[in-house]
Every structure is written in C-alpha cells, then in structure tokens.
Amino acid sequence: MVEKKSDWKKKLTPEQYHILREKGTEMPFTGKLLTNTKTGMYHCAGCNAPLFSSDTKFDSHFGWPSFFAAHGDHIVYKEDTSSFMHRIEVQCKKCGGHLGHVFDDGPKPSGKRFCINSLALEFKETKKKKSI
Numbered sequence: 001m002v003e004k005k006s007d008w009k010k011k012l013t014p015e016q017y018h019i020l021r022e023k024g025t026e027m028p029f030t031g032k033l034l035t036n037t038k039t040g041m042y043h044c045a046g047c048n049a050p051l052f053s054s055d056t057k058f059d060s061h062f063g064w065p066s067f068f069a070a071h072g073d074h075i076v077y078k079e080d081t082s083s084f085m086h087r088i089e090v091q092c093k094k095c096g097g098h099l100g101h102v103f104d105d106g107p108k109p110s111g112k113r114f115c116i117n118s119l120a121l122e123f124k125e126t127k128k129k130k131s132i
C-alpha cells in the first residue's frame with residue numbers, strides 16, 4: 001500500500017496530491033467529472049476504492065460533482081472546523097485521502113449532499129451488456 005509522501009507524489013498529479021493529501025479544493029465548475037452523466041462507478045483517485053455510483057449523482061449547481069449517497073462503506077467522516085466553518089469532511093477509508101465534504105441540504109430521501117472534488121475521483125464506465 002502506498003503511504004509515504006514521496007510515493008503519493010509519484011502516483012498522483014500535483015493537482016490530485018493537493019486535493020487528496022493536503023485537503024485542497026478545486027475551483028468550482030472546473031472538474032471534468034462535474035457534467036459526466038455516464039453510467040458507472042466513481043473510484044478514489046488515490047487507491048481505487050469504489051466510492052460513489054452514478055445512480056446517486058445529481059446536479060447540485062454548486063460546481064462540484066455531487067452525490068446523495070455513498071457506495072458501500074468506503075468513506076470516513078471527520079469534523080472539520082477550518083476556514084471558520086463547521087463542516088463534515090469526507091475521506092476515503094482505505095487511503096485516508098481527502099475527497100470533499102458532506103452537507104445536509106441534499107435531495108430527499110437521504111437529504112445528503114456529498115460535495116466531492118472531481119480530481120479526487122476516477123470514473124469507470126459500466127460496460128453495457130451485449131444483446132444477443
């Protein structure tokens with residue numbers, strides 16, 4: 001498992017490193033996955049853990065890829081009081097990478113809005129089954 005700072009620097013782009021390992025935030029409306037509407041799974045860009053399904057993606061108009069639920073149990077929640085705000089940070093359980101935050105203003109029934117940096121994610125499209 002990749003853990004050392006130097007290893008992460010080799011594995012990730014500088015932009016990904018800043019988000020995942022330094023809790024950075026990409027500029028809103030810049031992420032390439034923001035408008036992605038394909039069917040598939042969003043994985044951690046650091047360790048490949050499956051984090052969010054396209055079934056739970058929605059357009060929050062905030063400027064980052066948004067999901068109303070996490071896929072499985074691959075996320076940890078941390079209290080974040082930086083930037084003079086009280087927020088809940090979302091991290092990848094497997095590698096500890098910073099993904100974004102979760103807010104309580106999402107759509108029903110979950111009411112959750114996972115606000116995730118596009119750079120922290122890697123999308124893998126589900127291959128359509130061939131019809132016989």
Ligand code: FE
Pocket residue numbers: 044045046047048049092093094095096097
């Ligand atoms: Fe990860």
